[in-house]
Amino acid sequence: MGSERHTSVDEHTRSILVPHIGRQGAFVDALHDVQQAFGYLPEQALRVLADELKLPLSQVWGVASFYDQFYSVPRGRNIVRVCTGTACQVRGCQAVLQRMESVMDLKNGETSADRAFTLETVNCVGCCGLAPVVVINKKVVPNRDVERVIRDLSKGDEGDE
Amino acid sequence: MKETAPITLTIDGREITVAPGTTIIEAAAAVGIDIPHLCYCPGLKSTGSCRLCIVEIEGLRSPVVACKRKATPGIVVHTDSPTIREARRFVVELLLSRHPRECLVCDKSGTCRLQRYAYELGARADHFLVEYPNHPVDDGNPFILRDPNYCVLCGRCVRICHLQGAGILDFIDRGLKTKVGTPWDRPLDQSGCDFCGSCVEVCPTAALIERQQRGRGREWELRRSTSVCGYCGAACAVDMHLKGDEIVRTSTPQQVGYLCARGRFGWAHLSHPERLTMPLVRENGTLVTADWAEALDAAANGLTAVRGQWGPGSVGGIIGTGVSNEVAHAFQRLMRAGLGTDNLDTSLGFKGLDVLRDIHEIYSGKRATLEDIAGADVLLVIGDAARRSPAIWPKVKQALASGASLIYVGFYHGRLAKAASVWLRSRPEAAEAVLHHMAATLLRLDVEGGRLPGRRYGDFRNYRTALQRALTKPVPDPEGPDESDLIAACTFFGDLSRKAVVIFAADGITRGTASAAVNLAYLTGRTERAVYPAVSAANAAGILTVLGNGKAPAESGSRGTPLFAGKTLVRGLYVLAEDPLSAFPDSERWREMMGKLDFLVVQDMFLTPTAALADVVLPASSHVEEGGSFISAAGQLVRFDRVIPPVGMGNPEILAQIGARLGIPRLRDVNDPTAEIERLASNCTAPDSKPALFAPSVSHFVVEDTPGISLVGYASCFYPVHDAKLRRSGFAELEPYDGDGIALSPEDAEALGIVEGVEVVALSPHSQASARVKIDNGLLPGVALVSPDAPVALALLGGSWPLGPVPIRLSVATT
Structure with a gap:
């Protein structure tokens, strides 16, 4: 079983990497593509990536751990981001975050056991006029609608892109 | 055009002339000016990241990094001006704001560069808000x-790990959270670390230290003495750092040298509690401590008695392959001149004798050294040599x-x-065919x-004919290399x-x-320094040379060693x-033979299974307790001094x-490097044979297609x-x-339904053994x-030592 699963990750990763082999500066692009495919960076996929691009695994991990937007653990189908940028900070985002943590029963950075939701923070999404804001699956959701949207999502669980 | 004229510059008022390409830090070092530095490490590529080596150049607005900036003609450099000292103090104080102040109990105290520069610059530890990182400690190995x-x-460990280690360290995370770590930030023993310890040697602080050193002595208490590692034929130089007669830690004599885990950490056995310190003599069936x-007397009398009763041919000797030339020389004289026997044997009788004995015939040229490997443009590595x-x-x-390009032949x-x-x-048995x-x-x-x-060799025609005849069959391994791989390798x-x-x-x-x-x-046409027989x-090489005057001590028996091949009855x-x-195949047969002996002397560091059967057990010494010489895989005579006294009498004195x-x-x-050993060793480096091509014979290509x-x-x-020795030096914990x-x-494993760690019974044509998967x-x-x-x-x-392959059947052990 285990090795079967591995094999499929191996093959999937290899097929993703095909356009990147031998290309200069392919590394970060390749990480993006792998994350796109799996939703995060699975360990086995990074091992295959290191082998295929002939990079030390340590270097692959060094870069993957450097950027906040690369994830090493599976993420939820729905991503809830509380903005903690300067304007949202001034307008009380800490209270919003606390509220979200209790509503979702998740700590900042955690993913629910059923992988329906991930709660995290983001440093400014560029609509400071609406501060404090929460972004759910790339949509800025007005503060008063947040709980309703989450309720709807957990009912339908139709994670949109 | 590349500038080649020497460059003259001034550093702290002294005029210095250096070669083009020299950095300021190197130029300064050449005249004894030591510019403070943390990340710079001679032998490693400079990164210029610690900013401690900044210096002022007259006419430049801001300081420059001396480990990166190349010397240019006429520049006037100040390495220790008040401005520079102030800037350096700033850097050190920033570092101290995150560095626990544990110098009182720190093993690195006295050699820590941070401690040294803090002192030299008068840095204050609490100038900035102090916030320690609180990273978990990795002490699981x-x-x-x-x-x-x-x-x-500073990144020294990262650079050296990539230069010569397993390449598992790198900077992970970002900003204040940045640290040096492994993939997924796992402990070293779960990250594929080689434990070569190169990182420990270059670490300027106590972030990486030898665990065995802890609390056993700091630098000012230690003296340093150079010896040689005795774990493989590379014979690497090792610096022993000693407190009294105890090895506290080791390092390499070079700036950025290499020791593998064995050479760096494989010394704790010398002071292991199980080490024999006094002789044992069998009395009424049990071994009891005896005086020397x-x-x-018992050893000499016992051997003499056997010779007296059964003749000189009834006495034999077996010598380990890790002893020095001098000890081997004394041993063979003792056996030959003292006891009149030529029954001398070693494990080489079944371990690579064919290649070792005939290496001069196989390759007539001077052998390559490790430095030749480092400087090569093409490497052809066969099997598990590395x-x-x-x-x-x-x-x-x-x-x-x-x-360089690497061609690897192996499976x-x-x-x-x-x-x-x-x-x-290529599977091991097909390697020869692949090379042909x-x-x-x-x-x-x-x-x-x-x-x-x-093509110009006299035997070329014969060779080509044999090759053509042999190669009528395809490469026997269906999973072997295809045409395009062979062409690429040949390119x-x-x-x-x-x-x-x-x-x-x-x-x-083979x-x-x-x-x-x-x-x-x-x-x-690579007839010189192109082959490294690890x-x-x-x-x-030394044992074969000394025991056999360069020839094999005796013909190899069909089942390995000549001593017990049945030709002589040893008593x-x-x-x-x-x-x-x-350590020999057929242990049951050996046990039986040992049981039939009239008299057995074993000289060893530990009470091994063989020693436990002996009539007299003499505590052996390590080569570092003796001094002497080895002949390395490269064929060189490598001399070493005694660095610590033997625990008991020492092998040379016992003999x-x-x-x-x-x-x-x-x-x-025996400890004098005798003229004879030098003569024998020089035969090793300057053989008189000529290059000759080896004509393959067809039979080498018959590889049985074994299912299973x-x-x-x-x-x-x-x-x-x-x-x-390794087991008693901490290695058992790793494996x-x-x-x-x-x-x-x-x-x-999946087909057999076996998971990691499961105990199985393995059945080969030779024997059955239990094993863990x-x-x-x-x-x-x-x-x-x-x-x-x-x-x-x-x-x-069994007898198919050392390669196999033998077909095996595995079944899960029932307990």
């Missing part, structure tokens, strides 16, 4: 204590970093296969030019302008394979630094004392903890498989491997 809280992020005179002799790996890595998908430009996939195919491809590609130097290797080195382990391949590899060197045993035996019951009792008074002089799993002895995933590991491919992704289905001289290998591979 026996050798390296990694505490990132002391780290100054009594034990030496694991048998770990000193090879960093040299391969260095060559690769300077653009294991490990780091060599991954680093290779061309991987010629490569030779044929070389000749074919060269058809038009006809300029391969090998690299056939480029005569490139310096090439062929690397194999003398004790890991004579045919070694010769086929050397053919490739000869065909391309060997696992420290002094294999009295003297075993020096060897444990046949554990001299027994010699005196047998009527040879001058054995005491075949077992080979191959140094790869298991640590050789069955070695009595969960205690000489009983058998590695399977994931596919085979390790699942190894580097293996192809159908191949299983065992560590070459582990007990499980000795049992299952």
Whole structure:
């Protein structure tokens, strides 16, 4: 079983990497593509990536751990981001975050056991006029609608892109 | 055009002339000006990240980094101006704001660079808001204590790990959270670390220290003495840091040198509680402690009595392959002159004798050195040489970093296969055929030019005819290399302008394979310093040379060693630094033979299974307690001094004392590097044979197509903890498989329904043995491997030492 699963990750990763082999500066692009495919960076996929691009695994991990937007653990189908940028900070985002943590029963950075939701923070999404804001699956959701949207999502669980 | 004229500059008022390309920090060092630095490390590429080595150049607005800035003509440099000192103090104070102030109890105190610069610059630890990082400590392995809280992020360990180690360290995370770590921030023992300890040696603070050093002495209490490692034929130099007569830690004498885990950490056995310090004599069936005179009398009298009763031919000697030339020389004189017997044997009788004994015939040129490997443009590595002799790996890595091409011939998908430009996939038994195919491809590609130097050899016609006849069959391994791989390999290797080195382990391949590899060197005109015959045993070459005047001590018997091949009936035996019951194949047969002996003397550091059967046990010394010489795999005479006194009497004195009792008074002089050893060793480096191509014979190509799993002895995933010295030096903690590991491919394991760690019963044509399974992704289905001289290998591979393959059947053990 285990090795079967591995094999499929191996093959999937290899097929993703095909356009990147031998290309200069392919590394970060390749990480993006792998994350796109799996939703995060699975360990086995990074091992295959290191082998295929002939990079030390340590270097692959060094870069993957450097950027906040690369994830090493599976993420939820729905991503809830509380903005903690300067304007949202001034307008009380800490209270919003606390509220979200209790509503979702998740700590900042955690993913629910059923992988329906991930709660995290983001440093400014560029609509400071609406501060404090929460972004759910790339949509800025007005503060008063947040709980309703989450309720709807957990009912339908139709994670949109 | 590149500037070649020398450059004159002024540093702190002194005029200095240096070669172009010299950095300011190097120029300053040349006249004894030591510019403070943390990340700069001679031998490693500079990164200029610590900013401590900043200096002022007159006319420039801001300071420059001395480890990166090259000297230019006429510049005037100030390395210690008030401005510079202030800037450096700022840097150090920033570092101190995150560095625990534990200098009172820190092992690095006295050598810590941060401590030194803090003192020199008068830095205050609390100038900035103090906030310690609170990283978890990695202390889950026996050798390296990694505490990132002391780290100054200089990156020396990262660079050296990539230069010559396993390449597992890098900076992870970002900003204030940045630390040096492994992939997924796992402990070293779960990250593929080699434990070469190179990182520890270059760490400027206490972020990386030798675990064994902890609390056992700081630098000002230690003295340093250079010796040689005795774990493989590379004979690397080791600096011992001693407190009294105790080895506290080790390092390399070079700026950025290499020691493998064994050479760096394999010394704790010297002070292990199980080490024998007093002789033992058998009284009424049990071994009891005896005084030296009594034990030496008993040994001499016992051997004399056997000779008197049964004749000189009834006495034999077995000598370990890790002892010095001088001890081997004394031992053979004791046996030959003292007891009149020529029955001398070593494990080399079954471990690579074919290649070691005839290495001058196989390769007539001067052998390559490790430095030749590092400087090569093309490397051809066959099998597990780089694991048998770990000193090879960093040299391969260095060559690769300077653009060398690597051709790997083997079956294991490990780091060599991954680093290779061309991987010629081949099971051990097919390696010879693959190499002959490569030779044929070389000749074919060269058809038009006809300029391969090998064509000019007298025996070339015979060789080519034999090759053509042999190669009518395809490469026997269906999973072997295809045409395009062979052509690619030949494109690299056939480029005569490139310096090439062929690397194999003398004790890991057959004579045919070694010769086929050397053919490739000869065909391309590489007759000098192009072959490195690695060997696992420290002094294999020396033992063969000293015991046999350069020839083999005796003909190899069909089942290994000549002593017990049935030709002579030995009744009295003297075993020096060897444990046949554990380290020779057919242990049951040996036990039976030992049981029939009238008299057995064993000289060893520990009470081994063999020693436990002895009538007299004499505590042996280590080569570092004696001084003497080895002959390295490169064929060089490597001398070393005594660094600590022996725990007991020491091998040379024991042999001299027994010699005196047998009527040879001058054995005491064994420690003088005698003219004889030098003469023998010089034969080793300047043989008189000529290059000759080895004509393959057809029979080498018959490879049985074995369905099921075949077992080979191959140094790869298991640590050789069955070695009595390594086991007692902490290595047993690293390796969960205690000489009983058998590695399977994931596919085979799945087919058999076996998971990691499961105990199985393995049945080979030779024997049956219980083993524990390790699942190894580097293996192809159908191949299983065992560590070459582990007990499980000795049992299952039996007479087909050292390679196999033998077919095996595995079943899950029922308890």
